[in-house]
Amino acid sequence: MNDVLLFLEKSIPLLLLISLALFGWSAVSAKSLRKFQFQISIFIVIWIVGEIVRFLHEENIFTLLGMHDLGTALHTIAMVFFSLMLWIRFYNSRRSGKMMIEMK
Numbered sequence: 001m002n003d004v005l006l007f008l009e010k011s012i013p014l015l016l017l018i019s020l021a022l023f024g025w026s027a028v029s030a031k032s033l034r035k036f037q038f039q040i041s042i043f044i045v046i047w048i049v050g051e052i053v054r055f056l057h058e059e060n061i062f063t064l065l066g067m068h069d070l071g072t073a074l075h076t077i078a079m080v081f082f083s084l085m086l087w088i089r090f091y092n093s094r095r096s097g098k099m100m101i102e103m104k
Contacts, residue, residue, distance in 0.1 A: 012055060020048045036089070043082045050074030 054071025
């Protein structure tokens, strides 16, 4: 069991980079800032970057003077972005009578 946990702990940076690449590609391929795919991908990219910074800080690899909570700040920015995104989508859908998420 300890070997599995050690493997998972050591693979976190690789998994974070893979997910960052996938969601970055998803945001770029959305082709429009107004698409839900783009917006949710940007939220997840900000969240992943915060997770990478937090991981690097915990491993004492990335330390900026006075930036002890940079990972937490990026998580907060991601949540504010997510909340604003949903609120604006909800407001616009109510105003126009359309659905919040575009359906194919």
